[in-house]
Amino acid sequence: MKENKSLRTINVLSIVIPVAVAVLLGIRTKPDLGEWTKLLPHLNGVINSLTAILLLVGYALIKRKNREAHRKVMTAAFVLGGAFLISYVMYHLTNHSTSYGGEGFLKYFYYVVLISHILLSLIVLPLVLRAFYFAYVRDFARHKKLVKFAYPIWLYVSITGVIAYAMISPYYN
Template structure:
């Protein structure tokens, strides 16, 4: 029963989070919480960079059969994902979206990166939540099976988040 409840909770979170983000992006009148919120995209880029490093480190550690170190690193990456989400929501709650000013091929590349990043971030959320859950309950067979899909998507989303940030950062007000 507890396992079923946990998986239902993961399903609910996987639906609620994207809906909340979509609603926040659509809000025209943004509350003012202070200038500090303008640094959140920069913080998120740092979080995504560190997450990418931790994901690669976690893979190396598990290949070396260092399970405890792997657990610590991957829990850190998971925690950074939560921090990223809080910062992302706060930023979009309080700031208008920034338009990309590039033209030509760089514009096409930016939107390819951005759209694939957004779509895969929706896909990876339930995968990562489930993979983390299976690890916590020590269902390592299901964890390993799921991680084969979740890991490369999570790494791609983390890296493309940084790329998208680097490309749009010159256009922040």
């Protein structure tokens, strides 16, 4: 009974969060909360970088059967994911999206990276939430089965977030 409620909550969050982000992107009049919000994409680049590093460290730790250190590192990666989401929402609530200014092959490469990053971030959200939940309730069989899919997607999303940031950062105001 409790598991059904938790999984339903994960399902709701997996829908509500992307819809809320899409709505924020569509808001034409942005509130002015100050110049500090212009720094948030740079913070997001750092968060994505740290998350990718933590994911790699967490993978190495579990391969060495260091479960306690793995738990701590993956919890930190999960918390960074939450921090990223808050920072991303704050930025897009207060600033218009930045257009990529590159041309030629780089422009196409950027959009392939960006689109794959966005689409896979939608897929990875419910997977990571479920994987974290299964680990939390100590259902390690289901956790292990799920992370075989969730982990590489989460790592890809983190790395492509850094790549997309690095490519668009020269065009931020």
